[in-house]
Amino acid sequence: MPPDSDLWLLIPRPVRRFPADLTAVVISTVLTFATLSIPVLSGSPLRNLLGIAFVLFIPGYVLIAAFFPEKRIEEVKTRSVNDERDTILPRPGDCIDGVERVVLSIGTSIVIVTVTGLMLNFTPWGIRARPLLFCLGGLTLFATFSAARRRWELPANERFVVPYRDWAATARTELFEHDSRAGLLLNVFLVLSVLLAVGSVAYAVTEPDQSGSFTEFYLLNKNETGTLVADDYPTNFTEGESKSMYVGINNHEQRPMDYTVVVRMERVENDTTQVAEAQELHRFHASLGANGTWRTEHDITPRMTGNRLRLHYLLFKGDAPATPTENKAYRELHLWVNVSARGR
CATH class of the missing domain: 2.60.40.10 (Immunoglobulins)
Incomplete structure (x- = not known):
C-alpha cells in the first residue's frame, strides 16, 4: 500500500511507523503461539517450521536490533571552511553490518534459549514447550518494542532498515570473493558451524522428545x-x-x-x-x-x-x-x- 494513499493514512500513526522487520517478528511470534495452542495446527509441519525459526533466530534478532538500532554508515563527507575539497572521515560509533547482524542473531538466540531452559529447569514447570515459548515470547515482544523505540529516537536517515539486496551481495562477496584463502576458509567454517547448530536444533524440535514425555x-x-x-x-x-x-x-x-x-x-x-x-x-x-x-x-x-x-x-x-x-x-x-x- 503506498505510504501516501488514503487507506494507509487511516492506519494509526504508531502502527505506520513501526519498522517492517519488527512487524514481521510480532506476526511470526503470534503465529508460533497459534500453532502451539490451536489443536488443528499443533500437529502440522507449520508448527515445526515456525518453531525452528522462532527458537533459532527471532529472540536474538530483536535483542541485537535493540542494542544496534542504527544502520551501518562506513564514512561521512565533511567540508573544511578553508578547503573546497571533500574529506572522507570514518563515522564514529560505526555499527555492525548485515552479515554480522545475522550471525550474532543466531548465536544470541541459541544462548537465550539455553539460558531460559536452564532457568526453567529449576521451576515447577520444567523444560517443556509451552513454558519455554511463553518465556521466549515475552522476552521477544519486550525487546521488539524496545528496538522500535530506539530506532524512532534516531534521525530517519540513520535508522536500520533491512537491506535484503545488499545483504545478498555482501554475503556473496564475503563467502566467494574473499581476498585471502585464510579468510575464505574462516567464512566456510563459520557457515558450517551455523548450519550444524541449525540442524541440531531442528532435529531436537521436529523429533519427539521421549525424555520430556x-x-x-x-x-x-x-x-x-x-x-x-x-x-x-x-x-x-x-x-x-x-x-x-x-x-x-x-x-x-x-x-x-x-x-x-x-x-x-x-x-x-x-x-x-x-x-x-x-x-x-x-x-x-x-x-x-x-x-x-x-x-x-x-x-x-x-x-x-x-x-x-x-x-x-x-x-x-x-x-x-x-x-x-x-x-x-x-x-x-x-x-x-x-x-x-x-x-x-
Missing part, C-alpha cells in the same frame, strides 16, 4: 489432619475390612491419553516376584488431555490373608490385558502389607 503415577493417603500425603500408607489390614487409598495420574505425554489402572493383592513366592496367587480389587479407566490430572479415592478390602502380601497398582496405556502383569504395565506401584484373618 512421561506420566506421573502416584499413591496418596489421608493423614490425621485430613491432608493427602505420599506417606503413612496403611500396611496392616484385616480380612474383609476396608481402608481408603487414593491413586492418581498426571499426563505429561504432550497428547491426550487413555489409561487403565488395575489394583491387585498378590501373594508372591519367597525372595522372588513370582506371583503365586492374586486377587483383583479394582479396575479404573481414565481419559486425560495433555497435562490433564485424574485422581480417585477407593477402598482396599482384602480377602486374602498372610504376611508380606503385595498391594500392586499397575498402569496401562489404553486397555489392560485380561491377565495383567508387571512386565506388561507402563508404570507400577506397590506396598508390602500384612492381612490378618478376621477375629484374630
Whole structure:
C-alpha cells in the first residue's frame, strides 16, 4: 500500500511507523503461539517450521536490533571552511553490518534459549514447550518494542532498515570473493558451524522428545489432619475390612491419553516376584488431555490373608490385558502389607 494513499493514512500513526522487520517478528511470534495452542495446527509441519525459526533466530534478532538500532554508515563527507575539497572521515560509533547482524542473531538466540531452559529447569514447570515459548515470547515482544523505540529516537536517515539486496551481495562477496584463502576458509567454517547448530536444533524440535514425555503415577493417603500425603500408607489390614487409598495420574505425554489402572493383592513366592496367587480389587479407566490430572479415592478390602502380601497398582496405556502383569504395565506401584484373618 503506498505510504501516501488514503487507506494507509487511516492506519494509526504508531502502527505506520513501526519498522517492517519488527512487524514481521510480532506476526511470526503470534503465529508460533497459534500453532502451539490451536489443536488443528499443533500437529502440522507449520508448527515445526515456525518453531525452528522462532527458537533459532527471532529472540536474538530483536535483542541485537535493540542494542544496534542504527544502520551501518562506513564514512561521512565533511567540508573544511578553508578547503573546497571533500574529506572522507570514518563515522564514529560505526555499527555492525548485515552479515554480522545475522550471525550474532543466531548465536544470541541459541544462548537465550539455553539460558531460559536452564532457568526453567529449576521451576515447577520444567523444560517443556509451552513454558519455554511463553518465556521466549515475552522476552521477544519486550525487546521488539524496545528496538522500535530506539530506532524512532534516531534521525530517519540513520535508522536500520533491512537491506535484503545488499545483504545478498555482501554475503556473496564475503563467502566467494574473499581476498585471502585464510579468510575464505574462516567464512566456510563459520557457515558450517551455523548450519550444524541449525540442524541440531531442528532435529531436537521436529523429533519427539521421549525424555520430556512421561506420566506421573502416584499413591496418596489421608493423614490425621485430613491432608493427602505420599506417606503413612496403611500396611496392616484385616480380612474383609476396608481402608481408603487414593491413586492418581498426571499426563505429561504432550497428547491426550487413555489409561487403565488395575489394583491387585498378590501373594508372591519367597525372595522372588513370582506371583503365586492374586486377587483383583479394582479396575479404573481414565481419559486425560495433555497435562490433564485424574485422581480417585477407593477402598482396599482384602480377602486374602498372610504376611508380606503385595498391594500392586499397575498402569496401562489404553486397555489392560485380561491377565495383567508387571512386565506388561507402563508404570507400577506397590506396598508390602500384612492381612490378618478376621477375629484374630
